[in-house]
Amino acid sequence: MVGVGDLRTKEDAENTLTNVELVAVGRSLIIDPHWTSKILEGKEGSIRRVLVDQDREELMVWNGIVDFLDFMMPDRLR
Numbered sequence: 001m002v003g004v005g006d007l008r009t010k011e012d013a014e015n016t017l018t019n020v021e022l023v024a025v026g027r028s029l030i031i032d033p034h035w036t037s038k039i040l041e042g043k044e045g046s047i048r049r050v051l052v053d054q055d056r057e058e059l060m061v062w063n064g065i066v067d068f069l070d071f072m073m074p075d076r077l078r
C-alpha cells in the first residue's frame, strides 16, 4: 500500500510508513524539489514550506498549476 496526502515533514512520512510500504509526496515536492534529500540528509530545517510568487519561475510552476494549488492549498501560497 502507498500512503499519500498532505505529507509535509519527516515525522509525517515516518508515521505513515508505520502503516504502509511507500509514501507518495506531491505538493511538498512542488514547493521544494529537494524535500526528500533534505530529510535524508538531516536538513529538514531548510525545507521550503510555502510557495512564494518570487520562486515560481525557478520552480517552473506556471499559472495553471498555481490556480490549482490555490484551490488545494491557499495557506501554502504567498
Ligand SMILES: Cc1cc2nc3c(=O)[nH]c(=O)nc-3n(C[C@H](O)[C@H](O)[C@H](O)COP(=O)(O)O)c2cc1C
Pocket: 004, 005, 006, 007, 024, 025, 026, 027, 028, 065, 068, 072
Ligand atoms: C499539480 C497537481 C496535479 C495533480 N494531478 C492529479 C491527477 O491528474 N490525478 C490524480 O489522481 N491526482 C492528482 N493530483 C493529486 C496528487 O496525486 C495527490 O493525491 C495529492 O496532491 C495529495 O498529495 P500531497 O498532499 O502530497 O500533494 C495532483 C496534485 C497536484 C498538486
